[in-house]
Amino acid sequence: MEPARAIADLRELHRLTGGPEGARRVAWTDEWERARSFLYERLDELPVAVERDAAGNVWATLEGDSEDIVAIGSHVDSVPSGGWLDGALGVFGALEALRSIAAGGRPPRTVALVDWADEEGARFGRSLLGSSAFAGTLDLEAAARLTDADGLALPDAVSAHGVDFEAMGRAGEGRRERLAAYLELHIEQGPVLEAEGLPCGAVLGTFGVERWRAVLTGRAGHAGSTPMDRRADAGVAAARAIVALQGVAREHGGVGTAGRADFAPGIVTAVPGRADVLVDQRHLDPSGLAAMRAGAERAFADAAAAEGCALAIEPIWSIEPVPFHEGLVGAAAEACAAAAGGTERRLPSGALHDASELARVCPATMVFSSSVGGVSHAPEEDTPEADLERALAAYGELVRRVVAGGVP
Numbered sequence: 152m153e154p155a156r157a158i159a160d161l162r163e164l165h166r167l168t169g170g171p172e173g174a175r176r177v178a179w180t181d182e183w184e185r186a187r188s189f190l191y192e193r194l195d196e197l198p199v200a201v202e203r204d205a206a207g208n209v210w211a212t213l214e215g216d217s218e219d220i221v222a223i224g225s226h227v228d229s230v231p232s233g234g235w236l237d238g239a240l241g242v243f244g245a246l247e248a249l250r251s252i253a254a255g256g257r258p259p260r261t262v263a264l265v266d267w268a269d270e271e272g273a274r275f276g277r278s279l280l281g282s283s284a285f286a287g288t289l290d291l292e293a294a295a296r297l298t299d300a301d302g303l304a305l306p307d308a309v310s311a312h313g314v315d316f317e318a319m320g321r322a323g324e325g326r327r328e329r330l331a332a333y334l335e336l337h338i339e340q341g342p343v344l345e346a347e348g349l350p351c352g353a354v355l356g357t358f359g360v361e362r363w364r365a366v367l368t369g370r371a372g373h374a375g376s377t378p379m380d381r382r383a384d385a386g387v388a389a390a391r392a393i394v395a396l397q398g399v400a401r402e403h404g405g406v407g408t409a410g411r412a413d414f415a416p417g418i419v420t421a422v423p424g425r426a427d428v429l430v431d432q433r434h435l436d437p438s439g440l441a442a443m444r445a446g447a448e449r450a451f452a453d454a455a456a457a458e459g460c461a462l463a464i465e466p467i468w469s470i471e472p473v474p475f476h477e478g479l480v481g482a483a484a485e486a487c488a489a490a491a492g493g494t495e496r497r498l499p500s501g502a503l504h505d506a507s508e509l510a511r512v513c514p515a516t517m518v519f520s521s522s523v524g525g526v527s528h529a530p531e532e533d534t535p536e537a538d539l540e541r542a543l544a545a546y547g548e549l550v551r552r553v554v555a556g557g558v559p
């Protein structure tokens with residue numbers, strides 16, 4: 152494993168499909184195909200069979216002694232004006248791991264590099280498209296109704312890139328059952344590793360999410376003529392509840408955010424008669440997530456009661472936590488510690504990744520590289536080069552060990 156080769160590939164990819172305005176590899180566009188062509192050129196130098204599955208995911212397979220497949224990869228697609236490493240690091244890190252294994256002759260287990268199609272959902276709003284089709288969790292009927300900003304339907308966009316939409320659900324056929332493990336390298340997109348001075352860490356799993364709206368209803372009134380003791384101020388109730396939400400997240404070891412609050416009538420001369428608050432809560436553990444949700448609802452009910460307001464709660468979206476495979480997480484942590492001077496660090500992922508879909512069908516884990524300032528989905532996204540080298544080395548060692556049959 153030569154991390155410098157992967158970094159050189161990443162810089163070249165960024166020269167071809169990025170620049171000062173950021174990466175522009177939005178899925179189902181010509182720039183995305185250009186990025187994939189660059190990957191194909193690199194794969195041409197290796198003794199691998201390259202094919203696209205029914206969902207447009209690219210697979211490059213190096214046959215081994217065993218039928219079991221160790222899948223390694225991520226996604227080359229990006230958001231518009233995205234970072235140079237989000238997704239690409241995992242694909243070109245996997246390419247370098249594949250190169251180094253191929254150089255050693257026929258491996259004990261079959262190794263397959265995968266580039267998942269449309270991880271970001273940047274154009275049609277459906278993230279993890281290719282990996283969910285592979286895992287068998289894609290709702291084709293719902294996906295068929297998605298359109299981009301120009302009104303183009305998703306089925307038409309994928310067919311322009313050689314994918315038969317109706318057949319996408321068959322993406323996993325013949326391969327899914329053979330997967331022994333899935334390993335993904337990704338930039339953290341958060342500030343944790345950087346703050347601890349660590350180049351990389353093992354990922355425990357991806358957070359479950361509870362997203363809901365709280366509607367607080369009080370009584371609108373004139374800001375001048377309504378005495379303080381005669382108010383039912385929905386704005387104050389919302390403020391109390393939002394502060395309490397922070398405490399609930401801390402108490403349960405998760406995260407909780409009120410990303411938006413709207414007051415009505417929404418003018419400076421009126422007591423708010425109504426407040427709509429959008430809440431997002433995330434936790435790695437299902438019972439922790441449920442306890443956080445219950446705690447927050449109680450906090451909103453208490454805040455409403457204290458201000459003489461009524462409360463209604465409307466669910467928006469939820470997804471359960473996806474814990475990664477214990478044995479693989481342990482192996483990833485050891486590989487990171489070896490590359491990072493002995494410090495083992497395991498951390499949850501606040502964002503979803505293709506590995507979240509793969510963890511439903513086989514043992515999976517991820518390695519995170521540090522993220523400068525935690526910035527991602529922006530041109531400024533970066534990992535210091537010394538950290539990149541160590542994260543790549545740790546990932547390469549993890550892949551080598553799993554391909555050798557050491558874990559799981």
Ligand SMILES: [Zn+2]
Nearest residue numbers: 237238270337
């Ligand atoms: Zn990504």
